[in-house]
Amino acid sequence: MTQPILPGVNRETTLGVMGGGQLGRMFVHAAQQMGYFTAVLDPDEVSPAGRVSHHHIRTPYTDEAGLAKLAEVSVAVTTEFENVPAPALEKLAASVPVAPGAAAVAIAQDRAKEKAHFVKCGVPCAPYLVIETQQQLDAADDVLLPGILKTARMGYDGKGQIRVKTRQELVAAWNQLKQVPCVLEQMLPLAAECSVIVARGADGQMVNFPPQLNEHRDGILAVTQVFDGNIDPLIAQRAVAAARAVAEGLDYVGVLCIEFFVLGDGSLVVNEMAPRPHNSGHYTMDACDVSQFDLQVRTLAGLPLVQPRQHSPAIMLNLLGDLWFPGAGDETRTPPWDAVLALPGMHLHLYGKVEARRGRKMGHLNITGNTPADVRANALKAAQLLGIAPF
Ligand code: ATP
Ligand code: MG
Numbered sequence: 001m002t003q004p005i006l007p008g009v010n011r012e013t014t015l016g017v018m019g020g021g022q023l024g025r026m027f028v029h030a031a032q033q034m035g036y037f038t039a040v041l042d043p044d045e046v047s048p049a050g051r052v053s054h055h056h057i058r059t060p061y062t063d064e065a066g067l068a069k070l071a072e073v074s075v076a077v078t079t080e081f082e083n084v085p086a087p088a089l090e091k092l093a094a095s096v097p098v099a100p101g102a103a104a105v106a107i108a109q110d111r112a113k114e115k116a117h118f119v120k121c122g123v124p125c126a127p128y129l130v131i132e133t134q135q136q137l138d139a140a141d142d143v144l145l146p147g148i149l150k151t152a153r154m155g156y157d158g159k160g161q162i163r164v165k166t167r168q169e170l171v172a173a174w175n176q177l178k179q180v181p182c183v184l185e186q187m188l189p190l191a192a193e194c195s196v197i198v199a200r201g202a203d204g205q206m207v208n209f210p211p212q213l214n215e216h217r218d219g220i221l222a223v224t225q226v227f228d229g230n231i232d233p234l235i236a237q238r239a240v241a242a243a244r245a246v247a248e249g250l251d252y253v254g255v256l257c258i259e260f261f262v263l264g265d266g267s268l269v270v271n272e273m274a275p276r277p278h279n280s281g282h283y284t285m286d287a288c289d290v291s292q293f294d295l296q297v298r299t300l301a302g303l304p305l306v307q308p309r310q311h312s313p314a315i316m317l318n319l320l321g322d323l324w325f326p327g328a329g330d331e332t333r334t335p336p337w338d339a340v341l342a343l344p345g346m347h348l349h350l351y352g353k354v355e356a357r358r359g360r361k362m363g364h365l366n367i368t369g370n371t372p373a374d375v376r377a378n379a380l381k382a383a384q385l386l387g388i389a390p391f
Contacts, residue, residue, distance in 0.1 A: 007035030016074030020047025158219015
C-alpha cells in the first residue's frame, strides 16, 4: 500500500484541484483546515476556489504549461467538475496521483457509457436508447415516449435536455440539439428522488453518507432533506447497496454521488452519477462529523476513511441567483441574511461569486436542529423570508 500524504511541517504539502467552482472552493477550505496547501487550475480570473487557494493557475484545462505547473506544485490532484477533459487528467496522472482517475471520469461524463456501466453492475436505469444516427432516431421504440432527450455529454443542471411527447417533437429536439450523440430516456412517474454519496480509497475501503431526499425544480436541485424516516428504510438500504456496487465496479477512488429515482411502486431506478462531491451532500458540512469535502481530502491523500455519522437532522436549501432579483426586471437586492440568521440552526454558505444571475448557484443554507420537525419548521421560515417556495 502506498504511503498516505500527510500535511507537511516546515514545507508546503499541496493538494491540487481541476476547476475553481464552489465545489473546488469547499474542497480547498477542507484541505486547508487540515493543514494542506492548495492549488486550483481554472481559467477564470475570479473563480470561487481560485480566490481562496494558495496557488491559482489561470490557464485553460487542456493547456500543457498549466497542467505541468499544477503537477509540479501538487502532490496529488482531484477534480471538482464533471466535464473536466479526461485527457487532461491522463496527462496529469503521468506525473502525479490523480483521483478520481480519468477512466472513471470519462464514464461519468458520457450518459451512454454511464448507463452501460449501471447495467453492467446490475443496477436498473430508466429504459433508454442511445441516438447517434438518423437510423437510430427512426428506430426509436414508441415505449420511450413521452421521454427526455439528453445530450450524452456536457449536460448539467437540466441543460442539454428536452422533454418530448411525440415522434415529431423527438425529431425537432434532436435537430435543436444539433444532432449530437444523445440518450432518449423514458419519462418515469417519479414518486421521489434521492442520492447516495460514497467515498472510496485506493485500498478499496468504502464509506457512505445516508441517502438524501432531493427535490429538483426546473431541473436544478432545490431542497435536500436528510433525517430518519425521510426515505423508506428498505429503499434507502437498496440505494446504498447500489451506490456501493457502482463505485466498486469502477474501482473508484474519491467521492462519488449516485442519483436515483424512486417510483410509485417503491422500485428504485438509477439516474446518473457525479464523480465528485455533490450539491445534495452539502448538508454534511454542518450535520455530519465528517463532510463530503473532508472525505475528498482523505481519499486523495490516502488517509483512513471512517464511516461518517450524521449528528443532526438537516435540510439544505439551494440559494440560486434568483433570490437577488426581487422583481421581473434587472433590479437587484441583497437577500435578508440577517433575518434568516436570527432563526436557530442556520448555516449560511455563499460561494463568493461576484455576480448574481438567475439559475446560478450562489450558495446554500444548511438548517440543523434537534428534531426533524424543528428543522423543517425553521427551514420553512427561512424559505419564506428568502422567497423560496415551500417544500
Ligand atoms: P444535474 O447535473 O444537476 O444533476 P442533469 O442536467 O445531469 O442535472 P438529470 O439529473 O439527468 O440532469 O435530470 C435533472 C432532473 O430532471 C432529474 O433530477 C429529474 O427531476 C428530472 N428527470 C430526468 N430524467 C428523468 C426521467 N427519465 N423521468 C422523469 N424525470 C426525469
Ligand atoms: Mg442530475
